[in-house]
Amino acid sequence: MTILDSLRGGLVVSCQPLPDEPNDPMRDPYVQARVAAAAVAGGAVAIRANGLADIAAIRATVDVPVIGLVKDGSGGVFITPTATHAVEAALAGAHIVAVDATDRPRPDGKTFADTVRAVRECSQALVLADVSTEEEGVAAVAAGADAVATTLSGYTEASPPTDGPDLELLARLVKALSVPVIAEGRYRDTEQIGQAFAAGAHAVVMGNAVTSPLWITRRLVPATPRATA
Numbered sequence: 052m053t054i055l056d057s058l059r060g061g062l063v064v065s066c067q068p069l070p071d072e073p074n075d076p077m078r079d080p081y082v083q084a085r086v087a088a089a090a091v092a093g094g095a096v097a098i099r100a101n102g103l104a105d106i107a108a109i110r111a112t113v114d115v116p117v118i119g120l121v122k123d124g125s126g127g128v129f130i131t132p133t134a135t136h137a138v139e140a141a142l143a144g145a146h147i148v149a150v151d152a153t154d155r156p157r158p159d160g161k162t163f164a165d166t167v168r169a170v171r172e173c174s175q176a177l178v179l180a181d182v183s184t185e186e187e188g189v190a191a192v193a194a195g196a197d198a199v200a201t202t203l204s205g206y207t208e209a210s211p212p213t214d215g216p217d218l219e220l221l222a223r224l225v226k227a228l229s230v231p232v233i234a235e236g237r238y239r240d241t242e243q244i245g246q247a248f249a250a251g252a253h254a255v256v257m258g259n260a261v262t263s264p265l266w267i268t269r270r271l272v273p274a275t276p277r278a279t280a
């Protein structure tokens with residue numbers, strides 16, 4: 052079975068501390084590896100992880116594929132923004148490297164296709180294109196992406212933010228592409244998971260709703276009298 056086959060029809064759990072919270076107590080490779088192990092024990096078919104130390108720790112702990120990325124920067128392209136970041140993620144142990152494949156300029160001046168080539172030259176890792184529009188997905192596949200994810204919908208100028216997941220983009224990508232399309236971004240419950248698979252998703256990624264006590268608690272606390280006192 053190929054790596055991508057092993058993800059088919061399953062839940063991928065994204066184990067990442069909150070990016071805008073440098074003091075998130077979960078920011079620790081050992082902790083993230085234990086969270087990943089718990090997710091796998093619960094049935095996750097793969098783990099998505101950010102940063103070389105977390106990728107390596109999770110790879111050493113779980114026996115499912117690791118989708119690795121390296122976040123760097125805040126505005127513009129920040130998910131595995133350069134070919135160097137992508138190569139480092141592959142060498143740290145990612146089976147699949149998630150790379151920003153939006154049509155925005157990249158900090159190293161290279162193209163997404165250059166980045167795919169760099170990963171192929173140094174490893175067996177596959178490349179997952181994180182996109183925000185259908186056009187970006189089509190271009191990413193032409194440039195060599197092995198799979199495409201809706202990860203960046205709602206986070207670029209070309210894609211207006213929404214509360215829930217972008218099921219429309221997912222359905223359009225499934226129709227337009229011949230590679231697996233992974234649903235990611237603001238999936239929170241079983242109903243949305245069902246909707247994603249009904250729209251043709253290869254797999255669904257859930258992050259904060261599973262792996263961030265800080266994020267979950269912040270959403271629950273406003274419902275308490277204490278919060279409004």
Ligand SMILES: CC(=O)N[C@H](C=O)[C@@H](O)[C@H](O)[C@H](O)COP(=O)(O)O
Binds near residue numbers: 130257259
């Ligand atoms: C846009 C961006 O930076 N997305 C990142 C991608 O790796 C993560 O911060 C996501 O939050 C996560 O993968 C999915 O989490 P949720 O299921 O909570 O959307």
